[in-house]
Amino acid sequence: MEDTSRRTTLKALGATLGAAAFARAMAPLAAWPEDLSIDELLQRHYKELSRDDMVRVLRRLEQETLDQYGAVVTIDDVRPIPEVQFGYALNLSVCVGCRKCAEACHIENNHDRATNQSYIRVLEIKNGSVDLAMGTVDYDHAVPKKGRSYMPVQCHQCDNAPCVSVCPIEATWKEPDGIVVVDYNWCIGCRYCEAACPYHARRFNWHKPEISAEEINPDQAYLSNRVRPQGVMEKCTFCLHRTRKGRLPACLEACPTGARVFGNMLDPNSEIRWVLENKRTFVLKEDLGTRPRFFYFFDK
Amino acid sequence: MNHARSYPAFLRDAVGVATDGGWPFYTWMTLLTALALVGVNAWAQQVVGGMGLTAMSDHVSWGLYIANFTFTVGLAAGAVMMVIPAYIYKDKAMHDVVIVGELLAVAAIIMALLFVNVDLGRPDRAWHLMPGLGRFHWPVSMLTWDVVVLGGYLLINLHICGYLLYTRFLGRRPEKRWYLPFVMLSIAWAVSIHTVTAFLFSGLGGRPFWNTAILAPRFIVSAFVSGPAFIVLALQVIRRVAKVPIPDAPLHTLLGILRVTVLLNLFFVGSEVFTEFYSGGSHTASASYLFLGLHGHNALVPWIWTALAFNSVAAVILLSARAKSQLWLADIACALTFVGVWIEKGMGLIIPGFVPSTLHELVEYMPNELEWRVVVGIWAAGLIVFTLGIKIAVEIFAGRMRHQLPDAEPDEPQAAGGA
Numbered sequence: 001m002e003d004t005s006r007r008t009t010l011k012a013l014g015a016t017l018g019a020a021a022f023a024r025a026m027a028p029l030a031a032w033p034e035d036l037s038i039d040e041l042l043q044r045h046y047k048e049l050s051r052d053d054m055v056r057v058l059r060r061l062e063q064e065t066l067d068q069y070g071a072v073v074t075i076d077d078v079r080p081i082p083e084v085q086f087g088y089a090l091n092l093s094v095c096v097g098c099r100k101c102a103e104a105c106h107i108e109n110n111h112d113r114a115t116n117q118s119y120i121r122v123l124e125i126k127n128g129s130v131d132l133a134m135g136t137v138d139y140d141h142a143v144p145k146k147g148r149s150y151m152p153v154q155c156h157q158c159d160n161a162p163c164v165s166v167c168p169i170e171a172t173w174k175e176p177d178g179i180v181v182v183d184y185n186w187c188i189g190c191r192y193c194e195a196a197c198p199y200h201a202r203r204f205n206w207h208k209p210e211i212s213a214e215e216i217n218p219d220q221a222y223l224s225n226r227v228r229p230q231g232v233m234e235k236c237t238f239c240l241h242r243t244r245k246g247r248l249p250a251c252l253e254a255c256p257t258g259a260r261v262f263g264n265m266l267d268p269n270s271e272i273r274w275v276l277e278n279k280r281t282f283v284l285k286e287d288l289g290t291r292p293r294f295f296y297f298f299d300k
Numbered sequence: 301m302n303h304a305r306s307y308p309a310f311l312r313d314a315v316g317v318a319t320d321g322g323w324p325f326y327t328w329m330t331l332l333t334a335l336a337l338v339g340v341n342a343w344a345q346q347v348v349g350g351m352g353l354t355a356m357s358d359h360v361s362w363g364l365y366i367a368n369f370t371f372t373v374g375l376a377a378g379a380v381m382m383v384i385p386a387y388i389y390k391d392k393a394m395h396d397v398v399i400v401g402e403l404l405a406v407a408a409i410i411m412a413l414l415f416v417n418v419d420l421g422r423p424d425r426a427w428h429l430m431p432g433l434g435r436f437h438w439p440v441s442m443l444t445w446d447v448v449v450l451g452g453y454l455l456i457n458l459h460i461c462g463y464l465l466y467t468r469f470l471g472r473r474p475e476k477r478w479y480l481p482f483v484m485l486s487i488a489w490a491v492s493i494h495t496v497t498a499f500l501f502s503g504l505g506g507r508p509f510w511n512t513a514i515l516a517p518r519f520i521v522s523a524f525v526s527g528p529a530f531i532v533l534a535l536q537v538i539r540r541v542a543k544v545p546i547p548d549a550p551l552h553t554l555l556g557i558l559r560v561t562v563l564l565n566l567f568f569v570g571s572e573v574f575t576e577f578y579s580g581g582s583h584t585a586s587a588s589y590l591f592l593g594l595h596g597h598n599a600l601v602p603w604i605w606t607a608l609a610f611n612s613v614a615a616v617i618l619l620s621a622r623a624k625s626q627l628w629l630a631d632i633a634c635a636l637t638f639v640g641v642w643i644e645k646g647m648g649l650i651i652p653g654f655v656p657s658t659l660h661e662l663v664e665y666m667p668n669e670l671e672w673r674v675v676v677g678i679w680a681a682g683l684i685v686f687t688l689g690i691k692i693a694v695e696i697f698a699g700r701m702r703h704q705l706p707d708a709e710p711d712e713p714q715a716a717g718g719a
Contacts, residue, residue: 025341031348045435133582133660168443169428170435189421194361198506200659206352230350231421288505
């Protein structure tokens with residue numbers, strides 16, 4: 001009897017110690033709710049939000065940006081324009097590898113300053129090949145270098161996008177105008193899309209993005225350049241907050257050589273249409289059957 | 301029989317058995333609990349500070365967590381190598397200990413689920429993956445298939461274990477109709493969990509290292525290495541530590557299976573290596589990186605050759621006549637091949653898929669301390685589940701944990717749901 005009660009006491013002691021140790025182990029989570037609201041936690045998928053829901057979400061996100069980054073921003077839900085199919089083409093004959101496009105993307109899309117993130121990577125490849133294995137992104141010298149050509153790579157907005165297929169929760173999808181988007185408030189951060197993408201077009205928010213209030217681009221959209229939360233995927237959206245309002249992508253405007261051509265492929269008078277009809281174009285890794293909307297071409 | 305009273309009694313007694321034991325038991329459980337808590341703490345830091353606290357990057361976006369996930373799914377599937385001899389070939393000796401395999405399946409699936417969950421950037425949104433609650437991208441996304449098959453396998457095995465233990469606790473013979481169909485289902489299901497997990501990788505056209513039809517067969521056969529190897533070692537420990545009179549016969553059956561699967565596994569790896577290197581081209585880059593190193597980057601080379609060496613030595617030991625009479629030799633072979641498969645199907649499979657990247661950048665990955673703490677924590681948690689399951693099973697089968705009936709009359713068998 002004595003032994004039993006001693007055992008019970010010891011067990012109770014063990015359980016108490018265990019519970020205390022568990023609470024101690026979980027203690028770091030106490031800092032979590034700072035960036036986490038109940039509304040956020042229970043928010044439904046983008047496609048399930050009514051107009052009213054969306055307005056509330058947008059105001060909340062604007063407030064969060066003000067609270068967490070000290071910046072006054074406007075976040076819109078910019079919808080696709082009917083009868084528009086966006087396409088992008090890049091002239092490899094004139095690209096000089098200056099990476100102005102990557103820098104413009106960095107600024108326009110409110111990328112993390114600490115990692116100098118951008119949706120564009122520019123490969124320097126020895127002439128005589130378009131083999132990616134022959135390329136490097138780490139070049140650090142004056143451009144263009146003799147005997148080298150340059151190939152910027154960003155999201156190809158594939159019509160048969162592996163990233164969209166693999167997402168287990170439809171957090172990424174193809175919009176009617178051809179742009180592949182991510183609902184940053186629905187993504188669980190499993191990074192399956194990042195593994196599936198053949199073009200290294202997707203980025204993960206490994207940390208909460210760092211960006212100062214004065215550097216934040218206040219012209220934002222829900223599906224594109226608003227400051228992303230930690231732990232979710234992001235990607236190039238053809239600057240839909242600009243292009244769906246008739247403007248051009250930031251990377252195109254920044255290009256000093258005019259290598260970039262963007263527009264509505266359904267418009268017979270558009271420049272993109274002219275390039276697709278008159279130039280020798282190719283897409284990257286065509287054999288994978290991803291059907292990109294990002295084309296490369298040469299002048300001659 | 302009043303299940304409303306006897307089932308809570310079963311649970312209460314199970315908790316009692318699970319928290320009662322000698323000093324070796326308490327020491328073991330305290331150690332595991334401490335390690336599990338270290339893992340919990342590391343995970344909590346990761347949730348708040350971001351996945352950037354791990355060594356993963358946009359280039360190598362899956363690491364040690366998914367490596368262990370893949371391996372533990374295999375471990376769960378491998379448990380079926382006890383179930384098949386016990387139920388299909390009516391191996392009596394195996395049948396007596398088959399519960400060990402079923403409990404291993406439960407523990408391993410729990411670990412696999414934990415490994416996926418710690419890999420999520422937003423665990424607070426894990427409910428988006430629940431069918432009905434979130435937006436389940438089924439049947440297109442292979443990951444939704446994995447949710448279905450892993451969840452299903454866990455439920456099936458929980459039912460089988462729970463039902464068998466509960467009826468024994470009541471002092472009754474389990475009724476075939478309440479568990480045999482589930483056992484048969486679990487055999488097919490075991491193959492499905494690892495096939496689907498292989499398809500997660502082999503379905504990606506942009507990753508040539510994974511995009512191979514032999515991946516699923518390789519996964520299955522290596523599961524039939526790691527599963528039996530673990531069970532052999534577990535049975536050896538159980539019969540020594542818990543003094544359960546387990547005969548050598550089931551061990552010999554498992555070793556007989558291993559003798560074949562270890563060789564098959566090596567053969568599949570060899571086929572892969574031949575195809576990669578003989579045809580060459582840029583799709584061989586990952587295999588070159590793994591086996592030989594690429595452009596001065598060779599972090600995984602010692603790993604994969606260790607794996608191949610361990611698996612080869614294990615094969616030689618298992619084939620030698622001495623291992624049949626001297627089980628300690630077989631134990632060594634099991635330990636070697638368990639580690640060998642863990643490397644080969646973990647770090648040796650997941651990481652090279654990302655190196656070089658899809659734009660052929662060479663960025664390497666080695667797990668950092670935080671990732672190791674999380675991984676050790678989950679293995680400790682899995683061993684806690686397994687240990688407690690085994691302990692409860694041993695007490696029930698030995699008749700020491702038995703329902704005390706006020707009126708001890710054996711009653712009519714009736715529709716008794718499992719656990």
